[in-house]
Amino acid sequence: MFGAVTDRSRKEFKMFTRSISSIISRWKISSTAAVALLGLSGPAIGQETKTIPIDQDKDSSATIVRVSHNTDDFRMAPRWQKANDLINKKVTNSGSENLGKLEDIVVDPNSGRILYGVLSFGGFLGMGDKLFAIPWQSLQLAADGNAFTLNVDKDRLKNAPGFDKGKWPNFADEQWATTTYKYYNQSPYWRSQPDTASDDYRVRWTHRATAWQKVSDLTGKRVVDARNEDTGKLRDCIIDADGGRILYGVVSFNDKNFAVPWTALTLPRDAKQLVLIVNKDQFTDTISFSNDNWPNMADERWATETYTYYRVQPYWTKTVVVTEER
Numbered sequence: 001m002f003g004a005v006t007d008r009s010r011k012e013f014k015m016f017t018r019s020i021s022s023i024i025s026r027w028k029i030s031s032t033a034a035v036a037l038l039g040l041s042g043p044a045i046g047q048e049t050k051t052i053p054i055d056q057d058k059d060s061s062a063t064i065v066r067v068s069h070n071t072d073d074f075r076m077a078p079r080w081q082k083a084n085d086l087i088n089k090k091v092t093n094s095g096s097e098n099l100g101k102l103e104d105i106v107v108d109p110n111s112g113r114i115l116y117g118v119l120s121f122g123g124f125l126g127m128g129d130k131l132f133a134i135p136w137q138s139l140q141l142a143a144d145g146n147a148f149t150l151n152v153d154k155d156r157l158k159n160a161p162g163f164d165k166g167k168w169p170n171f172a173d174e175q176w177a178t179t180t181y182k183y184y185n186q187s188p189y190w191r192s193q194p195d196t197a198s199d200d201y202r203v204r205w206t207h208r209a210t211a212w213q214k215v216s217d218l219t220g221k222r223v224v225d226a227r228n229e230d231t232g233k234l235r236d237c238i239i240d241a242d243g244g245r246i247l248y249g250v251v252s253f254n255d256k257n258f259a260v261p262w263t264a265l266t267l268p269r270d271a272k273q274l275v276l277i278v279n280k281d282q283f284t285d286t287i288s289f290s291n292d293n294w295p296n297m298a299d300e301r302w303a304t305e306t307y308t309y310y311r312v313q314p315y316w317t318k319t320v321v322v323t324e325e326r
């Protein structure tokens with residue numbers, strides 16, 4: 001099982017580097033353009049395409065390579081939060097009226113997508129002690145990161161389907177998920193079936209979740225490496241609240257912290273422990289950080305170096321290369 005995980009991730013990285021190298025070699029793209037293609041100089045939010053000039057023979061028809069960036073699902077995270085810091089943050093409506101708090105975060109461990117924020121509303125509108133799963137797209141984290149805003153009409157919120165704290169629904173059930181997203185006027189996130197075979201994590205990103213985990217249950221789980229050797233435990237999850245994904249799992253090992261790209265971790269079906277695709281020998285001082293000196297995980301250069309170190313493709317380098325003759 002562990003070998004299969006490692007092979008899949010290595011295959012993704014090799015396919016990525018091979019395709020980029022092929023493009024650079026074939027079209028003689030300049031070094032500056034190559035850096036842009038690799039994502040080291042990402043596009044501004046809202047930028048749809050970048051045209052890269054290439055060398056060409058005077059007698060041939062002009063050819064351009066246009067690199068299209070999906071600036072929504074696969075943009076670089078502009079900020080980050082620790083999951084443990086997000087839990088228990090207050091939730092308000094658009095009128096700054098206090099609604100309740102974020103009790104937990106439900107994620108798809110296979111893709112890293114955040115599925116729901118689980119809220120408690122206390123005595124608001126007489127909603128009692130039930131919990132409510134809100135599609136993550138319905139929640140907005142304030143610019144200062146101190147609270148969430150939920151823009152849902154009071155009457156609709158009062159009649160929202162809830163569940164008991166001791167009886168959580170199956171968030172991977174398609175009918176339940178479809179009904180919940182429809183209730184909150186959100187389009188379902190899935191665009192392909194989970195049985196669609198692919199080694200590309202961007203395809204997995206569009207799959208409907210077939211498994212789910214509470215972030216509070218993920219933190220503290222044991223981590224093993226590709227040889228099934230103990231590699232510490234998961235201390236926290238680093239969240240891109242705006243993009244709705246887990247960026248990193250923070251692994252605590254030998255009193256040091258390591259930010260591991262989520263795509264470099266796998267949760268087996270039994271969900272008892274997380275599997276790291278590399279060996280723990282790669283946990284060196286050069287990539288560790290202390291409890292009081294966390295890196296800026298929204299820094300693109302740091303992120304690029306980290307993803308490269310673990311041999312997984314950066315999540316923000318969504319590129320579609322199209323050649324045109326004119």
